[in-house]
Amino acid sequence: MLFKVEMDVNVPLDYDKERFEALKATEKAYSQDLQRSGKWRHIWRTVGQYSNISIFDVESNAELHDILTGLPLYPFMDIRVTALCRHPSSVRDDDS
Amino acid sequence: MLFKVEMDVNVPLDYDKERFEALKATEKAYSQDLQRSGKWRHIWRTVGQYSNISIFDVESNAELHDILTGLPLYPFMDIRVTALCRHPSSVRDDDS
Amino acid sequence: MLFKVEMDVNVPLDYDKERFEALKATEKAYSQDLQRSGKWRHIWRTVGQYSNISIFDVESNAELHDILTGLPLYPFMDIRVTALCRHPSSVRDDDS
Amino acid sequence: MLFKVEMDVNVPLDYDKERFEALKATEKAYSQDLQRSGKWRHIWRTVGQYSNISIFDVESNAELHDILTGLPLYPFMDIRVTALCRHPSSVRDDDS
Amino acid sequence: MLFKVEMDVNVPLDYDKERFEALKATEKAYSQDLQRSGKWRHIWRTVGQYSNISIFDVESNAELHDILTGLPLYPFMDIRVTALCRHPSSVRDDDS
Amino acid sequence: MLFKVEMDVNVPLDYDKERFEALKATEKAYSQDLQRSGKWRHIWRTVGQYSNISIFDVESNAELHDILTGLPLYPFMDIRVTALCRHPSSVRDDDS
Amino acid sequence: MLFKVEMDVNVPLDYDKERFEALKATEKAYSQDLQRSGKWRHIWRTVGQYSNISIFDVESNAELHDILTGLPLYPFMDIRVTALCRHPSSVRDDDS
Amino acid sequence: MLFKVEMDVNVPLDYDKERFEALKATEKAYSQDLQRSGKWRHIWRTVGQYSNISIFDVESNAELHDILTGLPLYPFMDIRVTALCRHPSSVRDDDS
Amino acid sequence: MLFKVEMDVNVPLDYDKERFEALKATEKAYSQDLQRSGKWRHIWRTVGQYSNISIFDVESNAELHDILTGLPLYPFMDIRVTALCRHPSSVRDDDS
Amino acid sequence: MLFKVEMDVNVPLDYDKERFEALKATEKAYSQDLQRSGKWRHIWRTVGQYSNISIFDVESNAELHDILTGLPLYPFMDIRVTALCRHPSSVRDDDS
Numbered sequence: 001m002l003f004k005v006e007m008d009v010n011v012p013l014d015y016d017k018e019r020f021e022a023l024k025a026t027e028k029a030y031s032q033d034l035q036r037s038g039k040w041r042h043i044w045r046t047v048g049q050y051s052n053i054s055i056f057d058v059e060s061n062a063e064l065h066d067i068l069t070g071l072p073l074y075p076f077m078d079i080r081v082t083a084l085c086r087h088p089s090s091v092r093d094d095d096s
Numbered sequence: 097m098l099f100k101v102e103m104d105v106n107v108p109l110d111y112d113k114e115r116f117e118a119l120k121a122t123e124k125a126y127s128q129d130l131q132r133s134g135k136w137r138h139i140w141r142t143v144g145q146y147s148n149i150s151i152f153d154v155e156s157n158a159e160l161h162d163i164l165t166g167l168p169l170y171p172f173m174d175i176r177v178t179a180l181c182r183h184p185s186s187v188r189d190d191d192s
Numbered sequence: 193m194l195f196k197v198e199m200d201v202n203v204p205l206d207y208d209k210e211r212f213e214a215l216k217a218t219e220k221a222y223s224q225d226l227q228r229s230g231k232w233r234h235i236w237r238t239v240g241q242y243s244n245i246s247i248f249d250v251e252s253n254a255e256l257h258d259i260l261t262g263l264p265l266y267p268f269m270d271i272r273v274t275a276l277c278r279h280p281s282s283v284r285d286d287d288s
Numbered sequence: 289m290l291f292k293v294e295m296d297v298n299v300p301l302d303y304d305k306e307r308f309e310a311l312k313a314t315e316k317a318y319s320q321d322l323q324r325s326g327k328w329r330h331i332w333r334t335v336g337q338y339s340n341i342s343i344f345d346v347e348s349n350a351e352l353h354d355i356l357t358g359l360p361l362y363p364f365m366d367i368r369v370t371a372l373c374r375h376p377s378s379v380r381d382d383d384s
Numbered sequence: 385m386l387f388k389v390e391m392d393v394n395v396p397l398d399y400d401k402e403r404f405e406a407l408k409a410t411e412k413a414y415s416q417d418l419q420r421s422g423k424w425r426h427i428w429r430t431v432g433q434y435s436n437i438s439i440f441d442v443e444s445n446a447e448l449h450d451i452l453t454g455l456p457l458y459p460f461m462d463i464r465v466t467a468l469c470r471h472p473s474s475v476r477d478d479d480s
Numbered sequence: 481m482l483f484k485v486e487m488d489v490n491v492p493l494d495y496d497k498e499r500f501e502a503l504k505a506t507e508k509a510y511s512q513d514l515q516r517s518g519k520w521r522h523i524w525r526t527v528g529q530y531s532n533i534s535i536f537d538v539e540s541n542a543e544l545h546d547i548l549t550g551l552p553l554y555p556f557m558d559i560r561v562t563a564l565c566r567h568p569s570s571v572r573d574d575d576s
Numbered sequence: 577m578l579f580k581v582e583m584d585v586n587v588p589l590d591y592d593k594e595r596f597e598a599l600k601a602t603e604k605a606y607s608q609d610l611q612r613s614g615k616w617r618h619i620w621r622t623v624g625q626y627s628n629i630s631i632f633d634v635e636s637n638a639e640l641h642d643i644l645t646g647l648p649l650y651p652f653m654d655i656r657v658t659a660l661c662r663h664p665s666s667v668r669d670d671d672s
Numbered sequence: 673m674l675f676k677v678e679m680d681v682n683v684p685l686d687y688d689k690e691r692f693e694a695l696k697a698t699e700k701a702y703s704q705d706l707q708r709s710g711k712w713r714h715i716w717r718t719v720g721q722y723s724n725i726s727i728f729d730v731e732s733n734a735e736l737h738d739i740l741t742g743l744p745l746y747p748f749m750d751i752r753v754t755a756l757c758r759h760p761s762s763v764r765d766d767d768s
Numbered sequence: 769m770l771f772k773v774e775m776d777v778n779v780p781l782d783y784d785k786e787r788f789e790a791l792k793a794t795e796k797a798y799s800q801d802l803q804r805s806g807k808w809r810h811i812w813r814t815v816g817q818y819s820n821i822s823i824f825d826v827e828s829n830a831e832l833h834d835i836l837t838g839l840p841l842y843p844f845m846d847i848r849v850t851a852l853c854r855h856p857s858s859v860r861d862d863d864s
Numbered sequence: 865m866l867f868k869v870e871m872d873v874n875v876p877l878d879y880d881k882e883r884f885e886a887l888k889a890t891e892k893a894y895s896q897d898l899q900r901s902g903k904w905r906h907i908w909r910t911v912g913q914y915s916n917i918s919i920f921d922v923e924s925n926a927e928l929h930d931i932l933t934g935l936p937l938y939p940f941m942d943i944r945v946t947a948l949c950r951h952p953s954s955v956r957d958d959d960s
Contacts, residue, residue: 084143
């Protein structure tokens with residue numbers, strides 16, 4: 001089941017740089033594990049923003065909630081979730 | 097070069113149904129040609145809306161403009177375009 | 193899987209009253225069938241509005257999309273969909 | 289008398305974690321007491337957010353105000369209140 | 385139980401003037417009956433707008449919904465409802 | 481001359497509690513004096529919010545400005561002012 | 577007593593041109609009478625818009641309401657009213 | 673050349689009072705010099721707000737920018753600029 | 769003196785196509801004359817929209833207003849005007 | 865390939881002035897290098913704001929992202945990116 005998730009990351013100007021870099025490294029590993037498992041289907045950067053747009057493929061709403069609130073950068077994020085489904089014009093078998 | 101495009105379709109209540117069905121058929125063919133060519137990478141339906149979210153992979157801004165304004169349903173649409181690029185955490189070779 | 197759905201109904205001032213009453217009767221039957229089946233868990237009226245807030249319990253995003261776009265009054269509606277999940281403080285077994 | 293209440297919880301990045309966990313425990317007990325009494329009919333988590341959507345069944349506006357401002361996490365919350373009433377299509381006896 | 389209700393009236397430019405004047409007369413009688421009964425406590429005009437702000441004193445949400453949707457001008461209105469309660473600093477016995 | 485004034489009070493999480501309670505006591509006295517003088521006609525609490533909606537009856541815009549900026553809690557407030565006048569359907573002699 | 581009033585004029589594309597020109601002529605005379613009487617202190621055009629920003633000097637809210645709703649183009653207008661008062665830094669005797 | 677400028681002043685709750693009073697005194701002198709020179713044509717207070725609405729008469733956009741960014745309270749301000757021109761109905765020679 | 773102007777063109781679905789094409793041809797000639805004269809410095813298309821972003825270089829606000837309201841497609845347009853001036857980091861002699 | 869980029873700079877009131885001046889100097893050099901290279905085609909100041917509107921001419925979305933996130937003042941900025949293309953009415957060879 002597919003969801004579009006948009007995440008904006010807001011880092012306070014005076015946040016400790018080293019601490020944030022450590023969080024970012026954990027975030028990257030966390031994201032890549034989920035990408036390799038197929039749960040986190042796509043992730044793109046929005047040009048000019050510290051934001052991404054992602055496509056998730058999960059078993060349930062609850063699973064998506066657990067994934068998102070488990071993000072190491074979650075406390076820095078604004079998140080928007082949109083439920084998706086197969087488009088009748090789609091030609092790709094895996095876009096549903 | 098990737099772009100997220102969100103399209104909302106607004107059909108007046110009293111629009112001629114047959115005429116609109118004909119336009120929809122043309123729209124589907126137009127979309128599927130572009131999907132097969134690789135220009136229109138993904139298309140998903142937003143749940144509960146007459147809207148889609150799509151990912152385009154084009155050579156230039158101008159090419160995207162021509163594709164979008166050429167949509168048979170373009171006069172019925174509200175469109176939002178967002179420029180994307182590769183996310184540093186992405187593990188997919190083709191998400192850039 | 194639970195979703196909150198908010199529906200606003202907009203009827204043009206000059207829409208044929210009889211035709212609209214017929215649609216409303218079909219809508220009521222459609223809604224009550226889904227309520228009895230357990231798919232449409234709750235429906236409440238928003239005070240002072242021609243709007244409802246509903247809770248749906250469906251198998252998938254696709255099922256919700258089919259239910260909503262099948263509403264007899266769908267062409268008159270603005271719809272907002274929000275994915276829900278169990279709240280860790282909930283004491284009700286069936287609110288998940 | 290029914291109300292939809294939406295609550296967003298905003299925790300400052302540097303808020304003391306232990307102190308907040310203590311508040312959350314109190315909040316949970318407070319909420320569950322009200323759920324068991326029937327005042328707080330439903331509570332769901334909004335996917336991806338530190339937010340809930342709840343249905344309250346109270347005697348009066350004043351009672352709802354007292355319940356909400358008594359929430360241990362109230363100082364951290366943005367709250368939106370919407371008055372509800374029975375929907376004419378509802379088949380559930382207790383959704384009014 | 386008190387509610388603030390804000391009503392904006394939108395009349396299409398080409399709406400039949402006589403028909404609208406007739407509706408306005410009915411609206412006025414309807415409103416004044418409710419004012420005399422004490423249900424519709426206050427009504428003020430917003431300067432420069434075809435809008436009012438009103439205070440209602442009703443037994444329940446359902447009663448307010450019935451009053452508002454029974455307004456002869458209801459199909460022309462945008463309505464915003466806000467639940468009120470007694471303010472701890474109020475000195476007026478009847479503002480609760 | 482009547483005005484609707486809506487006031488939202490925003491207290492920083494770490495503001496000194498005693499100092500704020502002292503300000504609130506001064507605010508209450510200030511408000512009640514103005515209520516007794518007839519300048520501050522009504523004050524209601526918005527359910528679930530640290531906000532009020534009030535009706536002022538003043539000689540001039542300048543008098544209203546002086547009253548509002550003199551509020552002990554003014555530095556904590558967001559304020560919205562709307563000019564009102566008598567509604568042609570009003571039956572109350574004193575709602576103008 | 578001073579008010580800033582902003583007026584946007586919206587003319588439907590298919591509105592009868594001659595009829596509108598006649599209304600505009602009446603509007604101009606109406607406005608100029610009020611300007612000469614000192615009630616309508618200033619009127620400026622917003623660049624690129626069919627809108628004006630005006631300053632009114634009236635005895636009361638009610639007088640302003642009567643002036644605005646009496647505008648020949650009132651049914652075509654969106655209007656925003658803001659109450660003003662003398663600024664403590666003003667050096668002009670007549671800006672209050 | 674005329675511009676409407678709206679300025680909102682936001683003072684942090686814990687900002688040093690004496691320092692701010694000193695800035696305000698400088699601001700007042702700065703504003704009054706420009707008013708006397710005819711550049712700052714009008715300044716009014718918005719009722720209930722720490723905001724003003726002003727009319728500037730300048731030689732060029734650049735001159736307006738220099739005046740505004742030179743305001744002693746500029747770092748505390750939100751500013752909105754709107755280009756104005758003579759209204760065809762204006763009867764005042766100096767409102768252009 | 770420079771201004772950014774953003775124009776959105778809204779064409780009703782049922783507007784006569786030939787009549788609109790004729791207006792577009794006049795609009796193009798009007799725009800190109802102004803471009804050649806140096807008044808309309810730049811015009812770009814916004815991707816996916818029937819909108820442009822333009823830079824104008826005019827003598828005064830009044831001249832800009834006359835140019836914009838003289839656009840053959842003006843009755844179909846939403847227009848946003850922003851006053852610009854030279855940026856202190858600019859290296860182009862003609863961007864001021 | 866052209867993009868409009870709007871940048872707002874937000875400096876906290878208590879940010880170290882010297883440190884910020886140093887950043888501004890670096891920003892200016894960074895911007896002027898890109899202007900001379902032709903990547904940063906235009907930069908204008910928005911009147912009354914610490915904001916600019918710029919036109920970039922880049923090879924790809926990715927290049928634009930790298931330029932923007934490399935801005936020395938990037939952590940202080942809100943940025944809005946809009947993809948542009950040649951307007952069919954443009955007479956300038958280099959506005960595409």
